[in-house]
Amino acid sequence: MEWRCAGLGWPGGEPVLRWQGGRTSALAYGRTVGFRAVGERRCVGARGNPCPLRAVVPARAGQARCPECARLDRVFSVAADGVPDDPRTYRVYLAWFGSGLVKVGITAEERGAVRLLEQGAVAFCWLGRGPLMAARRTEELLRAALGVPDRVPYARKRAVRGALPGWDERAAELAELYRRAVVLEGWAEALERVAFEAVDHAAAFGLGPGGAGAARGVVREVADGGAVAGRLVAAAGPDLYLEIAGAGEDGSGGGGLLVVDTRALVGWELVGADTEAGVTVPVEGLGPVARGEGEQGGLF
Secondary structure, three states, rough: OOOOEEEEEEHHHOOOEEEEEEEEEEEEOEEEEEEEEEEOEEEEOOOOOOOOOEEEEOOOOOOOOOOHHHHHHHHHOOOOOOOOOOOOOOEEEEEEEEEOOOEEEEEEEEHHOOHHOOOOOOEEEEEEEEEEHHHHHHHHHHHHHOOOOOOOOOOHHHHOOOOOOOOHHHHHHHHHHHHHHOOOOOOOOOOOOOOOEEEEEHHHHEEEEOOOOOOEEEEEEOOOEEEEEEEEEEOOOOEEEEEOOOOOOOOOOOEEEEEEEEHHHHEEEEEOOEEEHHHHOEEEEEOOOOOOOOOOOOEE
């Protein structure tokens, strides 16, 4: 049976590795996580449908889709305004990733806080609820009036996640932005304001009082035969934080805390690897954010 990765998910507020075909593997903090990539990276298809060509996609590609499947996925994307008549109720939110790093966004109400977990929001609050286009118009109003973005590169989230302020400061920053947001004129009439309640995800992510700690690098690419293995200490959004025991067999690894961007695993067949496998894939530094690096996809 082939186990081809479909990414990291957060059903029920807990991290799981998802596999093509609908299977999942629960992830527990403190346990060993190890894998080795096999073969070639394949297109995952679009909207739950497999790629008819099983096309090979580049290891460095931001998403594991061939051009045709990527186009089809975008056509039916709410984020790309592909479904303007979506009848579902949507919620507008503020997502907090670190001091001074907050974004505004919308998500389908039926998804609850799953989208916030998927994008690695350490804390968040709801602002309002209503029809899609009302939520969209209000999101744009808040983005301009509050000076907060609607997208945050994942590299920026990682950079601030290593050292976080306490809960009181997180909640206070959200409360101040909420206060400014709800008194603005121009909200869509169909959007109902929601009472303030700050929600914390630090425990769900396995983050300590001061954050994830200083990671020595991030894995954003794997290759046939490449392995990563270590003790899972935290997870946030698509990122796994592994404590690596020692140097990899080819010298490319080393001990310490390592971030694995699981988006790089999507489309790969994975087999198990124990802690002795170490790290035999490229490790990048947590340096400055490149233009356009790691922007979020599929906002809803």
